[in-house]
Amino acid sequence: MMARSRNIKPGFFSNEHLAELDFATRLLFIGMWTEADREGRLEDRPRRLKMALFPADNVDINSMLDDLDHLGFIKRYTVGDVKAIQVINWTKHQNPHMKEAQSTIPEMPVVEASEGKPDASTIQAPDSHSSFPADSLSLDSLNLIPDSLNPSPAPVDRAELFARFWKLYPRKVGKDKAEKVWAKLKLTQALFDQILQALAKHSLTPGWTKDNGQFIPHASTWLNGKRWEDEVDPPTNVHPFPAASRHEGFDKRDYRAGTKENANGTFRI
Incomplete structure (x- = not known):
């Protein structure tokens, strides 16, 4: 597969979720765009990706792909015997050239969108690409950040x-x-x-x-x-309050209990 020219926007470098990934994984994400077909799909072949993108570096591509999948930037999936990767929201952020060949990779199985989530599927219908040439800018391609991560929650330290x-x-x-x-x-x-x-x-x-x-x-x-x-049952032998110390409460003890008072005011057992 021949590498292709793709868009990259300033928002990529300032995204706090991408910042959680190491430098090599972020570079892998960019490189994957050039390997993906017009639908944002590519074969899930870590060794081939390493030879194409990191031929001289000692990196764990499989682990890096897992990290990108975990954060929602890609989705690794299997259809029959084909292992593939879908770049999430690809068609919203890239404008492949209209003459690019059709994808030969099976599309990711689509889960039916629930009510209130009309944008759940990131797969665009075939042949619906823009006629803009590759590398052109459009209002929908100002960044390459999954919609599921925007707006982001309040930042934490x-x-x-x-x-x-x-x-x-x-x-x-x-x-x-x-x-x-x-x-x-x-x-x-x-x-x-x-x-x-x-x-x-x-x-x-x-x-x-x-x-x-x-x-x-x-x-x-x-x-x-x-x-x-995990569901953890609280132990039954743990008291919510510690037992009273035997070294406390001297002022409340009745030291005359069990004794008899003498005529002179003293006490005897």
């Missing part, structure tokens, strides 16, 4: 929230790996609150409290598995 999470996580092992997983989360304040609430519940379970916590998973494992979504 990822570093500050991770520091709070790490301070509370009971097993301080593999901090670097945990930070990398944290960077890939679609983090919002609501999700962060959910994570902390779940962490508090997990911290009381027998699997986390026995044997000095040796069975507590690494934070990266816990985050990767989205364990905050």
Whole structure:
């Protein structure tokens, strides 16, 4: 397949969601546009993409594609024996030349749009491309950001929230790996609150409290598995308030109980 000329707009470089990805993955995303056909589809062949786009670099294309899929910039799918990739909202942001060959890759199975979401499908009908030449600018191609990410939620300070999470996580092992997983989360304040609430519940379970916590998973494992979504039953042997100390309440004790008072005002047993 011959590489093609495509559009790239300033909004690409300032998008906060793309900023979550490393430099090589962002470059891969751009390179994929030149490999995609007029429908924004290309074969899901990581080795071929590496040879086409990163022939001299040691990069993990498969993992990078997973990251792009996770954030909603592409969709990896399979139709029969064909593994393919669809660049999301391709036809809204690119104007392939009218003479480009028709796509030979099966289109992504379309889930029926629910009410109130008329724009759920990103697949444009065949032969409906503009007659503008490739690289022309249109009002619909001012950026290449999936509509599902706009408008974006209120920004959160990822570093500050991770520091709070790490301070509370009971097993301080593999901090670097945990930070990398944290960077890939679609983090919002609501999700962060959910994570902390779940962490508090997990911290009381027998699997986390026995044997000095040796069975507590690494934070990266816990985050990767989205364990905050687990249903955790609160332990029945944990009291909501600690037992009263035997060193407290001296002023409220009756030290005369069980004694008899003498005529001189003293007490005897």
